[in-house]
Amino acid sequence: MADVIDCDYTVEGAGTPLFLIHGIGAARDVWRFLTPALTKNFTVIRYDLRGHGTSPVPDGDFDLDDLVNDLERVRERTGFEQAHFAGHSLGGMIAPAYARKHPDRVKSLAVLSTAAGRTEDDSAKVWAVVQAMEQNGVEQTLDTLIERWYTDAFIKAHPDIVRRRLEQVVNTNTDIFMKVFRIYAGTEMLPWLHEIKAPSLVLTGELDGGCNPRLNKLIADAIPNSELVILPGLKHALLLEAGELVAQQMIRFITSTGVGPSG
16 A cells, blocks of 8 residues: 555635545646535535645555545545545546545545446547557647547637646646556446445536446446436536536535535
């Protein structure tokens, strides 16, 4: 097991705590379009994964469990005993893994744009992206990521947002980026998702290729107390392309569980 990393974090808002967990090659600012709505309802804790943003870059290998331990360290440092947890992409794997390990800490989950139950073909496709990055370099594979993450209309309308996100990828330590991408590619949650006790919102975009509705239906079917939401016309970068909509879905779901902003 790798050493636990003291990740950098930000606390904003008021109400029941809500931890936000970003994905590969991102940072806590990827939630910036959700926080105006979320901070009106929750105390929002955003943090940078190890080796991302301004968090320390670790030495050696690490796995999903180490990322879970980092999140638990953030929770310990904030002092919140129980909270809601939301994760996107790789963060959508960290959040359920955390809920499995620390069930008494978790009021609810939002599992956003992630994958479980991949077929051999699904796995081959995601590993092909990993191999392309290994052979050609991350920067040379960015066009593939753009096509996977954003709709054509958003790319044309918001080139600044797209460029800022890609710069984040390029500026992430390459070794760290590849390690977390391999964790994302190699994680299979389906065998243990039935252990998740917390109410769970499972949400993805209709056009998300790697984290598609088919795989998210498997996630929702596996988690006993869950709701599946498919957002029409959207790909993987939901937090940037439809942040306010995702925030409203999260608020609605958490409120509906009875353990919402005042719970």
